[in-house]
Structures are given as C-alpha cells and as structure tokens.
Amino acid sequence: xxxxxxxxxxxxxxxxxxxxxxxxxxxxxxxxxxxxxxxxxxxxxxxxxxxxxxxxxxxxxxxxxxxxxxxxxxxxxxxxxxxxxxxxxxxxxxxxxxxxxxxxxxxxxxxxxxxxxxxxxxxxxxxxxxxxxxxxxxxxxxxxxxxxxxxxxxxxxxxxxxxxxxxxxxxxxxxxxxxxxxxxxxxxxxxxxxxxxxxxxxxxxxxxxxxxxxxxxxxxxxxxxxxxxxxxxxxxxxxxxxxxxxxxxxxxxxxxxxxxxxxxxxxxxxxxxxxxxxxxxxx
Ligand code: AMP
Numbered sequence: 001x002x003x004x005x006x007x008x009x010x011x012x013x014x015x016x017x018x019x020x021x022x023x024x025x026x027x028x029x030x031x032x033x034x035x036x037x038x039x040x041x042x043x044x045x046x047x048x049x050x051x052x053x054x055x056x057x058x059x060x061x062x063x064x065x066x067x068x069x070x071x072x073x074x075x076x077x078x079x080x081x082x083x084x085x086x087x088x089x090x091x092x093x094x095x096x097x098x099x100x101x102x103x104x105x106x107x108x109x110x111x112x113x114x115x116x117x118x119x120x121x122x123x124x125x126x127x128x129x130x131x132x133x134x135x136x137x138x139x140x141x142x143x144x145x146x147x148x149x150x151x152x153x154x155x156x157x158x159x160x161x162x163x164x165x166x167x168x169x170x171x172x173x174x175x176x177x178x179x180x181x182x183x184x185x186x187x188x189x190x191x192x193x194x195x196x197x198x199x200x201x202x203x204x205x206x207x208x209x210x211x212x213x214x215x216x217x218x219x220x221x222x223x224x225x226x227x228x229x230x231x232x233x234x235x236x237x238x239x240x241x242x243x244x245x246x247x248x249x250x251x252x253x254x255x256x257x258x259x260x261x262x263x264x265x266x267x268x269x270x271x272x273x274x275x276x277x278x279x280x281x282x283x
Contacts, residue, residue: 002090005057005083010101011143017093018056018144026053030095030146030173032137035059036076036191037085040181044150045089047178051148057086058095058140060102064110065132076191095144102139111135111169116160119253121267122278123157125243130161137162141171149173154180154188156267156280160253180279182208188279195275204272206238207279210245211266215283218247224258228266240270250282259283 008014021028029048033041048055059082066072079096086094110131117123117130141149149166151159159177166175181189186208187201196204210231217227224247232245249256250263264283269276 002087004087005091005094007083007094007096009096009098011097014093014095014097014143018054021054021092022145027147028052028054028056028144029148029150030140030144031055031057031150032140033057033059034061034075034191035082036078036194037082038181038189038191038193040152040154040189042085042089043181044152044178045086045091047176048148048150049089049091051150051176052146054092055090056093056095056144056146057091058097058144060095060097060136060140062102062132062136063099064103064135065129067126067128070126071192071195076194095140102136109135111138111165113161113165115164116157116253117164119157119248121157121244121246121248121253122269125269130158133158134161134165138165138169138171141166141173146173148176150176150178152180153177153280154190155278156265157253160251186212188277190277192275192277197273200272200275203238203240204277206235206240207268207270207277208281210234211268211279211281214245214247214266215281218259218264218283224256224264235268235270240272243269243271243276245270247283 008017029052031044031048061075063072111134113130113134163175185205187205214227214231218224228247235242245268247264247266250265267280269278
C-alpha cells in the first residue's frame with residue numbers, strides 16, 4: 001500500500017517540503033483541482049505520475065472564480081475521501097491551503113487574461129471566472145514551481161487560457177492537456193454531476209451525443225452553421241437551457257465557418273434544472 005500523501009496547508013510548509021525533492025533533481029508535476037475527485041481528476045494524476053518523480057495535487061475550492069450567485073458554499077467537499085484516492089495513486093503531496101493562506105488580508109493583485117479568455121463562450125456567462133482561474137493558477141504555479149502542470153480538456157477554454165497565460169508570464173512549467181474522461185453513456189465526468197436528479201442524469205448524455213452528431217455531420221461535408229443549429233434545437237428539445245453551442249477554431253477559439261479555416265472544436269454549455277454542464281470535442 002502506498003504511503004499517505006504529505007499534506008501542506010501553508011506556503012512556507014509547501015516550500016519546505018518541495019525543496020529537498022528539487023535538490024535531489026526530482027521533477028515535479030502539479031495537478032490543480034477543487035477536490036470532489038472523480039476518475040477524470042484521477043486520469044490527470046496518473047498522467048502526472050508517468051511524467052515526473054514527484055506528484056503534487058492541489059485541492060482548493062477557489063472563491064475568486066465563483067460569482068456570488070454561484071455554488072461556492074455548496075460545492076462538494078470530500079477531502080478525506082479524496083486523500084484515500086490520491087494515496088492509492090501514490091501521490092507525494094497534497095497542497096491544501098485555506099482561503100486566508102491563498103488570499104491573505106490585503107490581497108490586491110489579479111491576473112486579467114485576454115485572448116482566449118474573451119471570446120464569448122464561458123466568459124460571456126461567467127465574466128468573473130477566468131480572472132479568478134488565472135489568478136489562482138498563476139499562484140499555484142509560482143508556489144509549486146512544477147516542471148509539468150496537467151489540466152483537463154473537459155474545461156477546454158480554461159486550458160487555452162492557462163496555456164496562453166503561462167507563455168505570456170514566462171512560467172516555465174509545461175502545460176499539458178489531458179483528454180476528457182466520460183461515463184459509459186458519454187457524459188463528461190464532473191464534480192457537479194452529483195447535483196443532477198435521476199431524471200436529469202438520464203437526459204445529461206444528450207450533450208455529448210449531439211456534439212458527436214454535429215462533428216460527424218461537419219466531417220461528412222455538411223455546413224458548419226446549419227449542423228450546429230440543428231444540434232442546438234435537439235439539445236433544447238431535450239429540456240436544456242443552452243448558454244452556447246458553437247464551432248470555434250481549436251486554438252484561438254475564434255468563430256470558424258468551415259473546416260478549411262482550421263481545426264474545429266465544438267463547445268457547449270447548458271443548464272439542466274439548476275445544474276450547468278459543459279462539454280467539448282474536436283472535429
Ligand atoms: P476541477 O476540480 O473541476 O477544477 O477540475 C480540476 C481539473 O480536472 C481541471 O483541469 C479539469 O479540466 C480536470 N477535469 C475535470 N473533469 C474532467 C474530466 N471528466 N476529464 C478530464 N479532466 C477533467
């Protein structure tokens with residue numbers, strides 16, 4: 001049985017724990033999470049384990065990326081269970097700061113991403129979100145100084161924002177995007193799936209089914225705009241309130257009208273009852 005991961009709760013404790021590893025020449029991979037771990041997170045951890053001698057998983061529900069009306073207070077927190085899962089994967093360190101450790105009194109600085117953070121997708125519906133993510137992720141990267149940092153393609157716009165931010169701020173960590181892990185019926189795993197009622201859970205895989213259907217239409221040569229429009233109608237008919245379903249350039253996330261203009265990513269966000277789900281696939 002693997003050893004229990006060490007737990008650091010303050011920045012000085014984290015630095016003290018990491019220093020000998022770095023002195024020994026061990027490479028460090030960081031997996032940032034908000035806890036409530038599922039197999040999607042664990043796939044990132046397994047990839048980290050392959051890349052580096054030392055694996056650090058951060059568990060921090062970041063208040064800066066939730067709007068006042070969002071679910072910060074009720075976001076699932078399952079720290080003891082998370083620890084057990086991380087122990088099985090031989091994780092070396094869990095970095096679990098409290099909110100005052102991350103944002104001490106007087107905290108007055110924020111990272112304000114542009115480019116892929118301002119393309120009218122998640123940013124349109126959660127305007128505070130990428131500022132909060134970019135600020136906390138840059139802090140996590142500075143605190144840990146990893147060789148690799150692993151993020152899920154499940155949050156595709158976030159991955160592009162972080163990749164751009166790391167390049168722009170000369171952060172040396174290599175940012176790695178890992179494929180989305182799904183339930184058997186195609187639903188992308190998410191800590192928020194626990195909010196779904198039994199009936200909503202049955203409907204939820206429609207999102208992924210429609211994405212795959214739209215992708216295959218585009219691949220068969222059908223026009224992008226019309227294929228997306230048909231997909232939108234199906235999702236709405238299934239009972240979702242759609243924030244967006246869009247075809248975008250896979251790197252810039254700018255609108256794209258045809259496959260000739262570059263690689264396409266289909267991205268969707270929609271609410272089922274009170275639960276907001278997102279998904280995306282490559283075409
Ligand atoms: P979260 O705890 O939701 O902030 O997610 C932490 C990391 O796990 C992010 O990089 C997410 O993109 C990634 N992640 C969440 N769900 C999945 C999934 N189903 N497959 C792959 N990665 C995921």
